[in-house]
Amino acid sequence: SQELEQSPQSLIVQEGKNLTINCTSSKTLYGLYWYKQKYGEGLIFLMMLQKGGEEKSHEKITAKLDEKKQQSSLHITASQPSHAGIYLCGAGRGSTLGRLYFGRGTQLTVWP
Amino acid sequence: EAGVTQFPSHSVIEKGQTVTLRCDPISGHDNLYWYRRVMGKEIKFLLHFVKESKQDESGMPNNRFLAERTGGTYSTLKVQPAELEDSGVYFCASSQAFEQYFGPGTRLTVT
Numbered sequence: 001s002q003e004l005e006q007s008p009q010s011l012i013v014q015e016g017k018n019l020t021i022n023c024t025s026s027k028t029l030y031g032l033y034w035y036k037q038k039y040g041e042g043l044i045f046l047m048m049l050q051k052g053g054e055e056k057s058h059e060k061i062t063a064k065l066d067e068k069k070q071q072s073s074l075h076i077t078a079s080q081p082s083h084a085g086i087y088l089c090g091a092g093r094g095s096t097l098g099r100l101y102f103g104r105g106t107q108l109t110v111w112p
Numbered sequence: 113e114a115g116v117t118q119f120p121s122h123s124v125i126e127k128g129q130t131v132t133l134r135c136d137p138i139s140g141h142d143n144l145y146w147y148r149r150v151m152g153k154e155i156k157f158l159l160h161f162v163k164e165s166k167q168d169e170s171g172m173p174n175n176r177f178l179a180e181r182t183g184g185t186y187s188t189l190k191v192q193p194a195e196l197e198d199s200g201v202y203f204c205a206s207s208q209a210f211e212q213y214f215g216p217g218t219r220l221t222v223t
Contacts, residue, residue, distance in 0.1 A: 004154075031210055042116065042203065043214035050210075088155070092210075098168055099145070099157040100212060 137206030
C-alpha cells in the first residue's frame with residue numbers, strides 16, 4: 001500500500017485560476033516536504049512543514065499541515081504556465097528525518 | 113553554489129550487463145540518499161549515507177545493487193547484473209539538515 005496518497009492525480013486549469021493539491025497519510029507525518037518536478041529535471045524543493053497547523057508561503061504557493069499531521073495541502077493562487085509540472089509530497093517517519101516516503105505526484109497543466 | 117549532480121543522465125544497457133551511476137552531492141552535505149522511481153509508481157528510498165557510512169540500506173532491493181561512498185564525498189551505485197525490472201529513474205539527494213536536495217536523476221533502461 002502507498003504511504004502517501006496524493007489527489008488529484010492530474011489537474012488541468014486555466015491560467016489565473018486557483019488550485020489545491022492534497023497529500024494524505026494514515027500515519028503521523030514527521031516532516032512533510034513539497035517538491036516540484038519538470039520533465040527531465042530533478043525535484044525542486046518548495047517547502048517543508050513540521051509542526052501541526054503550520055503554514056508556509058512562497059510567492060503564490062502556500063502549503064499547510066493539519067493539526068494531526070496526517071494531511072497537507074498545497075494551494076496555488078492565480079496559477080501561471082510556469083507552475084506547470086509534477087508536484088510531489090514526501091514525508092519522513094519516526095523521530096528522525098532520514099528516508100522520505102513519496103506520493104505518486106500530481107501532474108499540473110496550466111493553459112493560457 | 114552547485115547543486116546535486118548525477119552522471120550519466122541516461123543509460124541504456126542490456127540485461128545481464130553492469131552499470132554504475134554516480135552522484136556528486138552539494139559540497140559539505142554529510143547526508144546522501146539514493147532513491148528510485150519505477151514507471152507508474154512512487155519514488156522509493158534505496159539507502160542513506162552519513163559521510164562514508166551506510167546509515168540505512170533497508171530500501172536496497174537485492175544484492176545486485178551495491179552503493180559506495182568512499183571518502184564521504186561522491187557516491188556510486190552499481191547494478192550487477194542488471195535485470196529488466198531495474199529500469200527507472202535513479203535519484204540522488206543530499207542534505208546537511210532536514211531539507212533534501214535532489215539531483216536531476218539518471219534514467220536507466222535495461223533491454
